[in-house]
Amino acid sequence: MKRRTLFALTTAAAIALGAPLAAQETLKIGAVGPKTGPLAGGAAVTFWPNVQLWANDVNAGGGIDVGGTKYMVEIIEYDDQTNPGETIKAVQRLATQDEADFILAPYGTGLNIASAPIFERYGYPMVTHTAISDQIEDLSGKFPNMYFLLGGATGLAGGVVDVLNQMRDAGEIGNTVAMVNVADAFGIELAEVARPQFAEAGFEIVYDTSYPLGTQDLSPVINGAKDSNPDAFVAWSYPPDTFALTEQAQIAGLAPKAFYTAVATAFPAYAGRFGAAAEGVLGAGGVFADGEAFKEYAARHEEVTGAKPDFWASAPAYASFQILQQAIEGAGTLDKAAVAEYIGANSFETVIGTVDWDENNSNAEYWTVGQWQGGVFKGVASTGREGAVPAVPKSGWE
Amino acid sequence: MDILFTGLLLGGTYALIAMGLNLQYGMARIMNLANGEFLVAGGFAAFWFFTAAGVSPLLTVFVVAPLAFAANWLIYVVFLRPLVRRAKSHGQLEVDAILTTFGLAFVLVGLKLAFFGGDYFSYSYLARPVTFIGETYALNRVVAFVAAVIICGGLWLWLNTTRAGISIRAIAVAPDSARLVGINVTRLSALAFALGGAVTAVGGALVSTFLTLDASTGVLFTLKALIIVIMGGVGDVRGTIVAALMLGILETFVATVFDPGLTLAAAYLLFVLILLFRPQGLFGRRQA
Numbered sequence: 001m002k003r004r005t006l007f008a009l010t011t012a013a014a015i016a017l018g019a020p021l022a023a024q025e026t027l028k029i030g031a032v033g034p035k036t037g038p039l040a041g042g043a044a045v046t047f048w049p050n051v052q053l054w055a056n057d058v059n060a061g062g063g064i065d066v067g068g069t070k071y072m073v074e075i076i077e078y079d080d081q082t083n084p085g086e087t088i089k090a091v092q093r094l095a096t097q098d099e100a101d102f103i104l105a106p107y108g109t110g111l112n113i114a115s116a117p118i119f120e121r122y123g124y125p126m127v128t129h130t131a132i133s134d135q136i137e138d139l140s141g142k143f144p145n146m147y148f149l150l151g152g153a154t155g156l157a158g159g160v161v162d163v164l165n166q167m168r169d170a171g172e173i174g175n176t177v178a179m180v181n182v183a184d185a186f187g188i189e190l191a192e193v194a195r196p197q198f199a200e201a202g203f204e205i206v207y208d209t210s211y212p213l214g215t216q217d218l219s220p221v222i223n224g225a226k227d228s229n230p231d232a233f234v235a236w237s238y239p240p241d242t243f244a245l246t247e248q249a250q251i252a253g254l255a256p257k258a259f260y261t262a263v264a265t266a267f268p269a270y271a272g273r274f275g276a277a278a279e280g281v282l283g284a285g286g287v288f289a290d291g292e293a294f295k296e297y298a299a300r301h302e303e304v305t306g307a308k309p310d311f312w313a314s315a316p317a318y319a320s321f322q323i324l325q326q327a328i329e330g331a332g333t334l335d336k337a338a339v340a341e342y343i344g345a346n347s348f349e350t351v352i353g354t355v356d357w358d359e360n361n362s363n364a365e366y367w368t369v370g371q372w373q374g375g376v377f378k379g380v381a382s383t384g385r386e387g388a389v390p391a392v393p394k395s396g397w398e
Numbered sequence: 399m400d401i402l403f404t405g406l407l408l409g410g411t412y413a414l415i416a417m418g419l420n421l422q423y424g425m426a427r428i429m430n431l432a433n434g435e436f437l438v439a440g441g442f443a444a445f446w447f448f449t450a451a452g453v454s455p456l457l458t459v460f461v462v463a464p465l466a467f468a469a470n471w472l473i474y475v476v477f478l479r480p481l482v483r484r485a486k487s488h489g490q491l492e493v494d495a496i497l498t499t500f501g502l503a504f505v506l507v508g509l510k511l512a513f514f515g516g517d518y519f520s521y522s523y524l525a526r527p528v529t530f531i532g533e534t535y536a537l538n539r540v541v542a543f544v545a546a547v548i549i550c551g552g553l554w555l556w557l558n559t560t561r562a563g564i565s566i567r568a569i570a571v572a573p574d575s576a577r578l579v580g581i582n583v584t585r586l587s588a589l590a591f592a593l594g595g596a597v598t599a600v601g602g603a604l605v606s607t608f609l610t611l612d613a614s615t616g617v618l619f620t621l622k623a624l625i626i627v628i629m630g631g632v633g634d635v636r637g638t639i640v641a642a643l644m645l646g647i648l649e650t651f652v653a654t655v656f657d658p659g660l661t662l663a664a665a666y667l668l669f670v671l672i673l674l675f676r677p678q679g680l681f682g683r684r685q686a
Contacts, residue, residue, distance in 0.1 A: 217411070
């Protein structure tokens with residue numbers, strides 16, 4: 001019963017975005033990601049609109065040029081329900097039954113790692129856009145066709161430590177940090193890599209706790225952090241708790257000069273909800289918000305999908321599709337192995353700038369910290385991207 | 399003191415989440431796994447009215463309640479009444495209802511995705527501090543708590559003083575005997591089910607002022623509601639209220655005194671203890 005219902009739903013999802021231009025040569029491109037389940041809210045902002053935008057851009061531009069023949073793209077979508085088992089099944093189905101020519105990388109760290117062996121088995125190149133892990137070296141060793149755009153956990157945490165360090169050197173904040181994390185893979189890994197980095201930089205962690213995913217009242221967490229009277233508040237949080245922690249901090253009057261929440265701080269909905277109070281909030285990600293490439297991309301994103309991109313993984317998601325496209329054109333063939341080889345051997349001009357691979361097939365230059373400044377979430381720290389602006393101390397919630 | 403009040407506020411939220419399911423499961427005898435979907439739908443209505451037209455969620459509930467009532471009435475009459483008719487035993491009805499409403503939950507999630515998209519319903523309403531005996535609380539949570547008191551109090555009064563209410567309680571205790579004394583079981587069961595749906599949707603509109611929902615979060619609320627209803631005793635309004643408040647205070651106590659990471663463990667420990675020592679729930683009756 002259950003299985004049949006699920007199957008009917010996934011099939012319905014699959015045919016929702018049918019072939020727009022069937023008469024010409026088409027490439028079947030698979031897209032797997034959450035439309036339901038815990039990560040659906042994030043995917044609805046970051047992943048699915050970019051799939052739509054990219055397909056639109058490719059087809060409006062006449063298609064992908066493969067050795068002189070133009071191919072339109074047809075997207076086949078599957079909902080994986082934020083369930084790794086379903087991600088694997090969907091990728092398998094795309095490879096065997098739908099005979100997809102290429103498959104876009106799924107959404108989220110866990111779902112990417114879960115499906116990497118299946119991409120590998122069927123030989124599909126996998127350019128991930130939303131996988132953050134410190135196992136990149138291990139993963140790229142096992143799965144040579146797997147590439148990473150968004151960076152690693154150490155870099156992400158290191159960016160926060162660097163920003164706080166600069167603020168401390170400028171005399172804007174003191175030495176104490178309250179750190180909380182969601183008790184889920186992302187939050188636990190980030191908290192673990194952040195602890196030694198804070199200690200090494202001479203910060204004192206005065207409050208350190210975790211809370212379960214889906215906690216309905218975070219006021220004890222914020223009250224605990226407030227009682228420790230920190231100079232900086234850092235939360236390795238997921239979307240619903242990023243909103244809840246911010247709101248509770250406003251209510252409890254926890255207003256340190258540096259206030260950081262992780263995933264979803266870069267979402268347009270964050271500024272939409274908190275308005276002027278969001279000013280000065282630090283968060284995971286960031287973009288070169290004043291750069292022409294991002295501005296042009298954001299305008300197109302809004303025009304085609306009706307929604308604004310986020311200020312972190314949206315552009316890398318689009319860039320990962322661009323890389324696949326450029327690699328198919330560059331290799332001049334639909335042979336998956338040749339395309340994968342081309343990806344590894346070249347650098348790419350994308351919406352996030354030039355992408356070069358390091359020895360672990362990872363984009364070496366990525367944004368780590370951003371800050372809401374004047375209604376825009378601007379990158380304030382990165383591992384080498386240009387366009388970072390200095391972080392400013394937050395002055396209360398008014 | 400701070401723990402007590404924060405816990406009470408959280409307990410009020412839990413009562414809002416669970417009260418509708420108690421009506422549906424306890425009174426109408428339908429284990430409705432799609433209950434949380436109506437909570438999310440109510441939350442979405444509040445979000446939509448607030449962001450599109452600036453209508454306060456406290457007013458939206460007056461639109462949400464009749465709509466949810468009508469929708470749940472229809473669901474009961476079309477999908478569930480045939481199950482009630484053909485069920486030979488309570489156990490069979492339970493299994494059939496679970497399967498049907500499980501499927502219904504998927505359909506509702508699909509519909510919500512199609513109409514609203516998968517994005518978060520995130521808005522800020524009454525996110526202001528109120529000070530009470532030297533401690534600050536969120537105004538939106540206080541408002542939701544007051545609403546929970548009104549709804550639960552109203553339900554309790556209705557179930558204990560009106561003819562329809564007392565009849566519904568009679569159905570909850572003994573559906574077969576209720577029929578014998580001239581109670582229209584079919585009609586009143588539909589009423590209880592529809593009312594449960596309306597209460598859930600109103601609860602959703604209220605909790606959406608401080609919780610961030612999206613189209614597929616419904617199942618989380620169904621599960622929480624189920625735990626509270628079973629702890630309190632199926633079919634008893636007082637039980638649900640007491641269980642919700644206990645859970646709220648316990649979670650806040652553990653989070654404040656020990657560690658926020660232990661709240662889930664503490665909640666389930668309480669659940670297990672209650673099931674061990676009072677398997678029928680705090681206020682439940684032993685099955686005859």
